[in-house]
Amino acid sequence: MADKKKEKNRNRTIDPAALEVLASCEGNGVETAYDRYLNMQPQCQYGDTGICCTICIQGPCRITKKASKGICGAAPYTIVGRNLLRHVLGGTAAHCDHGMHITSVMREIADGHESDYSITDSDKLKRIATKFDIAVEGRSEQEILKDVVDLAEEEFSRLDKRTYSKWMEKTVVPERVQKAMDCNIMPNSIHKTIAESMAQTHMGMDADPVNLVFQSLKTSLCDYIGMHISTDLSDILFGTPTPAVTDANMGVLEEKNVNIALHGHNPILSEIVVRAAREMQDEAKAAGADDIKCVGICCTGNEVLMRQGVPPLTNFLSQELAIMTGAMDAMVVDVQCIMPGIQAVAECYHTKVITTIPNAKIPSSYYVDFDETRALEKAREIVNLAIEAYKERDPSKVSIPQIKNKVIAGFSLEAMEDILGAISPESPIKAVTDAVDSGELAGVCLFAGCNNLKVFHDSSHFTIATELAKNNVLLVSTGCAAGTFGKLGLMNGDAVEKYAGDGLKAFMKRLNEANKGKIGEDLPLIFHMGSCVDNTRCYDFVTALAEQWKVDTPKVPFVASAPEAMSEKAVSIGSWCVTLGVPTHVGVMPPIPGSPLVDGIALQIAQDVYGGYFMWEEDPMEAAKKLLAALQERTWKMKVHKMAAEKYETAVSETW
Numbered sequence: 001m002a003d004k005k006k007e008k009n010r011n012r013t014i015d016p017a018a019l020e021v022l023a024s025c026e027g028n029g030v031e032t033a034y035d036r037y038l039n040m041q042p043q044c045q046y047g048d049t050g051i052c053c054t055i056c057i058q059g060p061c062r063i064t065k066k067a068s069k070g071i072c073g074a075a076p077y078t079i080v081g082r083n084l085l086r087h088v089l090g091g092t093a094a095h096c097d098h099g100m101h102i103t104s105v106m107r108e109i110a111d112g113h114e115s116d117y118s119i120t121d122s123d124k125l126k127r128i129a130t131k132f133d134i135a136v137e138g139r140s141e142q143e144i145l146k147d148v149v150d151l152a153e154e155e156f157s158r159l160d161k162r163t164y165s166k167w168m169e170k171t172v173v174p175e176r177v178q179k180a181m182d183c184n185i186m187p188n189s190i191h192k193t194i195a196e197s198m199a200q201t202h203m204g205m206d207a208d209p210v211n212l213v214f215q216s217l218k219t220s221l222c223d224y225i226g227m228h229i230s231t232d233l234s235d236i237l238f239g240t241p242t243p244a245v246t247d248a249n250m251g252v253l254e255e256k257n258v259n260i261a262l263h264g265h266n267p268i269l270s271e272i273v274v275r276a277a278r279e280m281q282d283e284a285k286a287a288g289a290d291d292i293k294c295v296g297i298c299c300t301g302n303e304v305l306m307r308q309g310v311p312p313l314t315n316f317l318s319q320e321l322a323i324m325t326g327a328m329d330a331m332v333v334d335v336q337c338i339m340p341g342i343q344a345v346a347e348c349y350h351t352k353v354i355t356t357i358p359n360a361k362i363p364s365s366y367y368v369d370f371d372e373t374r375a376l377e378k379a380r381e382i383v384n385l386a387i388e389a390y391k392e393r394d395p396s397k398v399s400i401p402q403i404k405n406k407v408i409a410g411f412s413l414e415a416m417e418d419i420l421g422a423i424s425p426e427s428p429i430k431a432v433t434d435a436v437d438s439g440e441l442a443g444v445c446l447f448a449g450c451n452n453l454k455v456f457h458d459s460s461h462f463t464i465a466t467e468l469a470k471n472n473v474l475l476v477s478t479g480c481a482a483g484t485f486g487k488l489g490l491m492n493g494d495a496v497e498k499y500a501g502d503g504l505k506a507f508m509k510r511l512n513e514a515n516k517g518k519i520g521e522d523l524p525l526i527f528h529m530g531s532c533v534d535n536t537r538c539y540d541f542v543t544a545l546a547e548q549w550k551v552d553t554p555k556v557p558f559v560a561s562a563p564e565a566m567s568e569k570a571v572s573i574g575s576w577c578v579t580l581g582v583p584t585h586v587g588v589m590p591p592i593p594g595s596p597l598v599d600g601i602a603l604q605i606a607q608d609v610y611g612g613y614f615m616w617e618e619d620p621m622e623a624a625k626k627l628l629a630a631l632q633e634r635t636w637k638m639k640v641h642k643m644a645a646e647k648y649e650t651a652v653s654e655t656w
């Protein structure tokens with residue numbers, strides 16, 4: 001139950017720049033999520049625990065002492081299970097829509113239509129093709145691409161029930177494929193699974209909570225597939241990220257520049273706007289500005305940070321505050337995690353909110369239909385709107401917090417392998433497995449996920465990460481969690497000195513010495529692996545560790561944490577992490593405890609079946625303890641199993 005006292009405090013953030021903006025706008029009537037959260041209290045406990053059903057319009061049905069079932073007879077476990085599957089579906093559909101969009105741009109290139117896009121990373125194209133047994137030798141880039149795009153399209157649309165997802169089959173260890181087959185959750189394709197799941201959650205369909213949970217996991221595997229396709233194709237199109245150095249937080253805004261925030265998720269839009277902005281300096285100068293500055297918000301910010309070194313401005317929760325600096329000329333958005341509230345805030349300033357995608361519009365915003373076949377022309381139109389807005393800026397409203405921190409980002413798995421390979425050339429990943437085997441590192445933790453006003457903005461991310469660093473856990477991050485770490489100065493070499501335990505420090509020192517001069521900076525405390533779809537890069541890391549240790553993934557000392565999870569996408573990502581063997585902490589209570597049965601499946605039965613499981617823990621210090629305990633259990637077990645294998649001269653036991 002939330003503490004009522006803390007809910008009177010509007011300043012629910014530890015980001016000093018966000019605090020400064022909130023303070024400077026106190027009482028000026030501009031309303032943000034921080035205010036609306038307070039207005040929303042107390043939130044409905046039926047919805048909060050998952051026992052409110054609105055699946056049919058006889059509802060809403062809520063479970064009370066008097067009414068132990070819905071009008072149709074649905075028990076709490078059915079209602080909670082069905083709501084869970086609907087959440088996973090929302091996340092999966094969002095990621096897969098993103099993946100389809102990139103695939104459609106690739107289709108245009110593959111078919112030889114004129115396009116402002118072209119292949120940047122032909123090596124990655126060949127690597128992906130080879131992974132899927134597509135011939136590479138003696139074939140043109142176009143021919144290879146056509147086959148890769150054909151396969152990607154099939155991953156979405158296949159109806160044949162005997163053929164299973166190739167992206168799943170080829171990117172995880174064989175034991176995980178077998179597990180999915182044994183449990184009957186191996187997807188044939190994304191669209192088929194989404195339709196099945198929507199049908200399954202219709203009124204009067206599935207009432208069996210176990211069946212609903214298993215379908216949630218199957219759907220979440222489609223999320224994994226759609227995300228992996230997004231990452232792979234984005235790398236082919238825009239390049240596989242390599243380390244990039246820049247700054248993060250509001251202090252990256254320049255008073256004398258036309259400032260453009262790129263907000264949303266898909267690199268298809270943001271990459272081309274960055275290109276247009278770089279070409280339109282003269283137009284900006286003619287309007288009296290020094291230059292054009294693109295900055296990133298949320299995951300499209302991560303995409304252009306990883307590949308173009310564009311500075312990240314802020315993460316999900318503080319998106320409205322970016323406008324309240326008075327120095328934001330345009331906020332260009334594509335899809336997902338865009339608060340409708342930005343438009344009302346923008347109307348108090350000169351900022352133009354520019355929506356671009358047919359299924360993500362905001363009333364009263366500018367809408368530029370981002371037609372990819374005329375991408376550069378459209379991007380120039382967008383940048384022009386920003387330049388026009390700059391002329392309308394009211395200098396008396398400009399107040400930019402002078403807060404920023406150095407960020408070293410751009411760590412695709414390929415970039416990580418390059419760095420690890422400097423101390424372990426024969427097998428880069430062995431640098432990590434050796435350090436874990438020797439006890440120097442306690443394991444690896446992925447920080448992913450959003451911000452959520454139910455907990456203090458950025459606070460849980462910061463506390464858990466620094467606590468794990470102190471305990472020698474190697475840290476990687478994506479999404480808005482990475483946004484926190486960049487803003488708060490945890491993504492640079494100084495943070496290693498400040499927060500890492502002795503083992504982690506020694507490991508980083510070896511890496512830095514072996515990679516001297518490569519980046520021109522010391523490596524960061526937390527490795528930024530990209531946007532949320534790039535959680536698949538992090539899972540490829542798990543797979544690489546499992547292959548190196550020659551074990552299934554539930555044995556690998558790798559945990560995940562979403563301390564401030566908010567979106568349906570976070571639910572679907574968490575669900576595939578668990579299915580694919582990763583203990584996963586969630587720092588905000590999901591709407592599940594209304595059914596102790598479904599809750600028990602998530603927390604315990606999942607572990608028995610899949611080896612991964614959920615941990616709900618709102619207290620960040622307790623969460624850090626639980627994550628460490630999960631890592632310790634795995635390193636200890638692996639040691640015991642290895643000793644047994646050596647003694648009896650057999651392979652390491654497959655059980656966990």
Ligand code: NFS
Nearest residue numbers: 299337449450479480532
């Ligand atoms: Ni992930 Fe990235 Fe952020 Fe959450 Fe939203 S931007 S896709 S969903 S809020 S991390």
Ligand code: SF4
Nearest residue numbers: 053056059061070072
């Ligand atoms: Fe109520 Fe059943 Fe309809 Fe849900 S599906 S709203 S529980 S009658």
